Amino acid sequence: MAVLALDTSNYTTSVAVFDGQTGCNRSKLLEVRPGELGLRQSDALFQHVRELPGLFEQLERQGLLDGIAAVGASTRPREAEGSYMPCFLAGSSQGRGLAHTLGVPFFAHSHQQGHLAAAAWSAGRLDLLDGPFLAWHLSGGTTELLRVEPQGCSVKGEIIGGTTDISAGQLIDRTGVLLGLNFPAGKALDELYRQTDAGPGYRVKLDGLHFSLSGMENQVKKLLERGEKPADIARFALNTVCDVVHRATVAAQDQYPGLPVLCSGGVASNRHLRHVLTEFCQAIFAQPQFATDNAMGTAILTWRAWREGGQV
Known part of the structure; x- marks a missing residue:
């Protein structure tokens, strides 16, 4: 059945x-x-x-x-x-x-x-739904860090961190559209990222487990006005997102020791983010086709x- x-x-x-x-x-x-x-x-x-x-x-x-x-x-x-x-x-x-x-x-x-x-x-970790865990919901409209508990046959998440304004997906999509890419722009921006080895992004201030990304859109516009290469701008935006999500994850693991971290949402299919959180936080990721x-x-x-x- x-x-x-x-x-x-x-x-x-x-x-x-x-x-x-x-x-x-x-x-x-x-x-x-x-x-x-x-x-x-x-x-x-x-x-x-x-x-x-x-x-x-x-x-x-x-x-x-x-x-x-x-x-x-x-x-x-x-x-x-x-x-x-x-x-x-x-x-x-x-x-x-x-x-x-x-x-x-x-x-x-x-x-x-x-x-x-x-x-x-x-x-391959359906067992996670039967106990508490930490989770990122990273999508075009949502950037939330959750503490998740079982709720009957399902789960319920309490928001403990994430953005206080625009989501990571909104920053990525707005960056892509500014560069002339189609919406949604995540995959195309990911491809541009691989075409350069430019430096890191902006170090966003972390307030507990929360952070703001709204100012980063202005930073992207300034880079574009200065004539920076599209690949360098893509790398700046994605490195900024990956860095602050990584630091928030580490802080959450310190606050909630022993809980596994599950990552979902379209932004979670980004290859650099998956590499950083898997290597340094042992995060568990959806397969890309089930992240979106x-x-x-x-x-x-x-x-x-x-x-x-x-x-x-």
């Missing part, structure tokens, strides 16, 4: 199935016009509704939609009161409708819970809830 899950985040439409051991995720990145820094929620919602049938068709052609035992969906950004974003209505409404049609239970999760589950599973937005984590949590007959 398998379960079906949907995730309709701000930039990716995803549908996945999971049978307790293996799974399949199908995703479609939403379209952002060249030069723009994102999507309005109404545009994202429209694109999700348009793309979902095609993703279901892909799973159907693989014979993966037979015998679905439960349906789950990401219904909100975080597991917190008042957490809401309209784009998640596309997945949650279709998920609830499918569950009623099939006569199977529906389980609601948060987008962040799905990220953590996908990261743990793809790293996906429905696999939501499917994993749905399967755990269905297996236990739990409520989430």
Whole structure:
């Protein structure tokens, strides 16, 4: 028996199935016009509704939609009161409708819970979900350091650190757009990074486990105005992010000794960040394809809830 899950985040439409051991995720990145820094929620919602049938068709052609035992969906950004974003209505409404049609239970999760589950599973460490751990959620809209505890068949994260303003992903994407790259710019900026051996980035001040990145966008603009090479600017931005995330991780490990560190979110697929945190902090990373937005984590949590007959 398998379960079906949907995730309709701000930039990716995803549908996945999971049978307790293996799974399949199908995703479609939403379209952002060249030069723009994102999507309005109404545009994202429209694109999700348009793309979902095609993703279901892909799973159907693989014979993966037979015998679905439960349906789950990401219904909100975080597991917190008042957490809401309209784009998640596309997945949650279709998920609830499918569950009623099939006569199977529906389980609601948060987008962040799905990220953590996908990261743990793809790293071969699903056991992490059964105990406390530290986690980074590093994405286009979120840079949060969490202390995570089990919550029934799922998990709940308490924010203990991260940015106080723009996210690491926003700095990376804004840097990329300034350099003429398409949004989202993470992969392209990562490729530019490898084309130079320019010096380190800016040493951002760490206030406990929190830090600010808003001033770094102005620093990037100044480098661009001075005529610095795009590869050097890319390296400056990525080194700045990697350095402050590394230092915050070390500080968190000192404050919460013995807890493993799990890294999720699209920014966590950056090769330099993975190298630094793996070598110096023994951090655990999602496989790159499951670091970005996906429905696999939501499917994993749905399967755990269905297996236990739990409520989430």
